[in-house]
Amino acid sequence: MARSALKSLQSLKDLAGRASRSGGRPADETASDPLIGELRAALSPDRVRSDGAQKALMKKDASVFEGGVSGPLCYPESTAEVQAIMKLAEKYDRGVVPRGAGTGLAGGAIPLGAPIVIAATKMNHILEVDLDNRIAWVEPGVINLDLTKHLAPMGFHFAPDPSSQQVCTIGGNVANNSGGPHCLAYGVTNAHVVALEVVLPSGEVTVLGGLDAEPLGYDLRGAFVGSEGTLGFTTKVAVTITPNAPDVRTLLLSFDTVRDAANTVSAIIAAGIVPAALEVMDQRITQAVEAYVGAGYPTDAGAVLLAEVDGLADGIKIDAERIGDIGRQHGATNVRQAETDHERALLWKGRKTAFGAIAQIAPDYYLHDTVVPRSKLADVLEQIYEIADRHDVLVMNVFHAGDGNLHPLLVFDGREEGKLDAVHAAGAEIVTASVAAGGVLSGEHGIGVEKQAYMDLMFTDDDMDHQARLRRAFDPVCRANPGKVLPMGHSCADIAALRSVPADVWG
Numbered sequence: 001m002a003r004s005a006l007k008s009l010q011s012l013k014d015l016a017g018r019a020s021r022s023g024g025r026p027a028d029e030t031a032s033d034p035l036i037g038e039l040r041a042a043l044s045p046d047r048v049r050s051d052g053a054q055k056a057l058m059k060k061d062a063s064v065f066e067g068g069v070s071g072p073l074c075y076p077e078s079t080a081e082v083q084a085i086m087k088l089a090e091k092y093d094r095g096v097v098p099r100g101a102g103t104g105l106a107g108g109a110i111p112l113g114a115p116i117v118i119a120a121t122k123m124n125h126i127l128e129v130d131l132d133n134r135i136a137w138v139e140p141g142v143i144n145l146d147l148t149k150h151l152a153p154m155g156f157h158f159a160p161d162p163s164s165q166q167v168c169t170i171g172g173n174v175a176n177n178s179g180g181p182h183c184l185a186y187g188v189t190n191a192h193v194v195a196l197e198v199v200l201p202s203g204e205v206t207v208l209g210g211l212d213a214e215p216l217g218y219d220l221r222g223a224f225v226g227s228e229g230t231l232g233f234t235t236k237v238a239v240t241i242t243p244n245a246p247d248v249r250t251l252l253l254s255f256d257t258v259r260d261a262a263n264t265v266s267a268i269i270a271a272g273i274v275p276a277a278l279e280v281m282d283q284r285i286t287q288a289v290e291a292y293v294g295a296g297y298p299t300d301a302g303a304v305l306l307a308e309v310d311g312l313a314d315g316i317k318i319d320a321e322r323i324g325d326i327g328r329q330h331g332a333t334n335v336r337q338a339e340t341d342h343e344r345a346l347l348w349k350g351r352k353t354a355f356g357a358i359a360q361i362a363p364d365y366y367l368h369d370t371v372v373p374r375s376k377l378a379d380v381l382e383q384i385y386e387i388a389d390r391h392d393v394l395v396m397n398v399f400h401a402g403d404g405n406l407h408p409l410l411v412f413d414g415r416e417e418g419k420l421d422a423v424h425a426a427g428a429e430i431v432t433a434s435v436a437a438g439g440v441l442s443g444e445h446g447i448g449v450e451k452q453a454y455m456d457l458m459f460t461d462d463d464m465d466h467q468a469r470l471r472r473a474f475d476p477v478c479r480a481n482p483g484k485v486l487p488m489g490h491s492c493a494d495i496a497a498l499r500s501v502p503a504d505v506w507g
């Protein structure tokens, strides 16, 4: 299975290669191009860009995947403008790629086949906060953390808190059904979205879901959340807002081994405690973070567990004590509780800037994302270290342990001959090992182009054809984010969309 996944990954790289051989500049993208003229008339000249510099910025996201080729880049300011773009995409038979902040790690926002890029950047308004009903309506380009900052004086926050929350958008969170350290108790994005206004690839505007507790009919909102831009463009989101907990306690537990930390996580959940967060970092990443921000982590520990409980003071005092006891029973060498808000913030700063710390070690990293049953965490982690060693790739582990959501971080220098291939080969084995342990392909980063090659590890041909049929119910010609999620062969219209651009784009 690993071999077939690698083979498919190779075809993906070939596909991307075909795109990049064009030089990244479709022949028709000149100022006199009628599509650009019509887009500029519908928006405004300064909000439709086709210059090389802008398009070069759009051809990648935060993943390691290269080779995107962007068509015109549009910055709409309203639903009506998104609708106008979709209509023009239909008229000129072009694909469209929704884009938020481009922090995705699975290549979801990479433009394949010179599609029109629709960037949500200028649709960044918090439209309404309804405290009585605990709902906020926001535009898709609102930055995740900006919503929480806006709500803070009212005593509320937006619960999903990806580590990228300082830059990623709510639209991107919805598309990837993003998670974060505090989603263990509160649930990932899907649990916080009640309604979506979307522009379908036909140009039709519709609202999925609703503010009622039980909206009528099929849960099409649920189908749209996590659809990675393949069903249309989100123009407004109604999210639930969460009251800030009256009290919070944050603990840092040190262990000699990652196995002890992982076993402690399983034991905490088995004891019936559902902490707000349970994050594990191994020694390599802890040392990197400590050198980077000085968060107060012990650099001699084999692993640390960051555990947070929130709620009423009396209850969480007991939970914190129980977590400490369970940790000690499973080998914790030290249990420390943050004494001040500053100390707590520093511990979280360390966790949330872990990926930034890597720059001191090597110029490149590939952050993987798989889920395994919690009880298998320790075994799979041992396999991951063995796989990385065998491929001579440095691996660090920092992960949402409570969810069983692993994030092996492969750290490397892409300028070294053959290194990227070794990283991909190690990654393929890690994904395969996670699925073999009863896990799944992605916990939160999505499939994008990254995991397409692995879809057959989890889904039969029939499963994928059913997914393609759902997709075509929203988008009969696969105009929205063509070439993503479903592997070629399960969504033939993707190929049509990719080929609807001038031949020389593909070389």
Ligand SMILES: Cc1cc2nc3c(=O)[nH]c(=O)nc-3n(C[C@H](O)[C@H](O)[C@H](O)COP(=O)(O)OP(=O)(O)OC[C@H]3O[C@@H](n4cnc5c(N)ncnc54)[C@H](O)[C@@H]3O)c2cc1C
Pocket (backbone or CB within 6 Å): 061, 062, 097, 098, 099, 100, 101, 102, 103, 104, 105, 107, 108, 109, 120, 140, 161, 162, 163, 164, 167, 168, 169, 170, 171, 172, 173, 174, 175, 176, 177, 178, 179, 180, 181, 228, 229, 230, 232, 233, 234, 235, 355, 356, 444, 445, 481
């Ligand atoms: C350092 C770092 C840490 C991260 N930590 C986490 C983490 O803890 N948890 C986590 O879940 N993710 C994490 N991520 C991944 C990423 O930040 C999330 O997936 C995020 O939700 C992407 O948002 P974005 O605005 O950058 O979207 P983009 O990358 O621009 O797009 C992502 C996908 O959403 C689609 N999309 C974007 N906007 C819209 C829209 N308006 N309508 C329809 N589709 C749309 C795109 O087509 C694409 O498929 C991390 C990334 C980095 C770089």
